[in-house]
Amino acid sequence: MANPLFSVKNLSKVFPGKVWALTEVTLTIFEKESLVIAGSNGSGKTLLLRILTGLAEATSGEILFRGRPLAQTLPEIRHSVGLVFQDPDAQIVGETAEEDTAFGPQNLGLPKAEVETRVKTALTALGLGEKREFSPRRLSGGEKRRLAIAGILAMGCDTLIFDEPFANLDWPGVKQVLESIRKLKAEGKTLIILTHELEKTLAYADRLVILHQGAIRDDGKPAEVLDRLDPAYGVRDPRSTYASVEDCTWLTE
Ligand SMILES: Nc1ncnc2c1ncn2[C@@H]1O[C@H](COP(=O)(O)OP(=O)(O)OP(=O)(O)O)[C@@H](O)[C@H]1O
Numbered sequence: 711m712a713n714p715l716f717s718v719k720n721l722s723k724v725f726p727g728k729v730w731a732l733t734e735v736t737l738t739i740f741e742k743e744s745l746v747i748a749g750s751n752g753s754g755k756t757l758l759l760r761i762l763t764g765l766a767e768a769t770s771g772e773i774l775f776r777g778r779p780l781a782q783t784l785p786e787i788r789h790s791v792g793l794v795f796q797d798p799d800a801q802i803v804g805e806t807a808e809e810d811t812a813f814g815p816q817n818l819g820l821p822k823a824e825v826e827t828r829v830k831t832a833l834t835a836l837g838l839g840e841k842r843e844f845s846p847r848r849l850s851g852g853e854k855r856r857l858a859i860a861g862i863l864a865m866g867c868d869t870l871i872f873d874e875p876f877a878n879l880d881w882p883g884v885k886q887v888l889e890s891i892r893k894l895k896a897e898g899k900t901l902i903i904l905t906h907e908l909e910k911t912l913a914y915a916d917r918l919v920i921l922h923q924g925a926i927r928d929d930g931k932p933a934e935v936l937d938r939l940d941p942a943y944g945v946r947d948p949r950s951t952y953a954s955v956e957d958c959t960w961l962t963e
């Protein structure tokens with residue numbers, strides 16, 4: 711049995727005005743699994759992962775990271791969990807693409823040569839090798855997203871969280887991101903992908919969680935969850951286009 715990475719129990723988030731954004735969420739995320747969390751706009755995906763990474767606070771509930779209370783583990787989370795933000799502009803820090811990608815590994819205190827190798831590998835993997843000297847502000851929306859992903863890849867985290875990784879991406883961009891996800895999975899990383907674009911990710915998912923109006927509505931093997939999917943959740947079953955979950959890959963096209 712795999713070790714729990716995040717153990718979430720009865721987590722709720724209530725905003726002023728009694729707006730319940732998350733309601734009694736109970737979820738265990740295991741090490742080395744590939745988990746897709748799907749749900750319509752406003753279902754609470756980003757908020758849940760912001761709380762798990764210490765960027766927002768829960769109103770009530772318990773969160774353990776590797777068996778220890780979240781508040782005691784934030785420095786460890788910062789080193790071992792990489793979060794690719796839904797909004798890439800929120801993540802840009804460098805004056806050039808290269809400098810931006812180097813920021814994370816430099817903060818980890820890695821030697822200069824190692825940082826350079828990681829930056830080059832990550833930018834090449836995301837198709838940005840030729841834009842390494844560009845200002846991130848001059849990159850297109852899709853290029854910015856790929857840059858944000860490169861920065862997280864270069865950190866070499868054990869756990870990667872992708873918040874809507876395909877937004878704004880063209881077909882080659884989707885393939886580059888999927889190829890990175892496939893490699894990370896093969897390397898035994900824990901992957902958490904928040905998306906409503908199930909057709910792009912399901913072939914790489916061990917597990918699918920459905921979030922709707924701030925509550926977990928289903929959790930299980932992707933094919934089984936899709937078999938009993940309630941259309942009210944606003945998540946589209948990609949098998950209406952593809953014959954099976956295994957066929958839901960853009961990499962072979
Ligand atoms: N600071 C805030 N004050 C009030 N409500 C908030 C605040 N932040 C988030 N919310 C609400 O929490 C709910 C969940 O938001 P969240 O960003 O997690 O949705 P999401 O599932 O990531 O949606 P999307 O698919 O659009 O990215 C939304 O209804 C949002 O309006």
Ligand SMILES: [Mg+2]
Binds near residue numbers: 755756757873
């Ligand atoms: Mg979101």
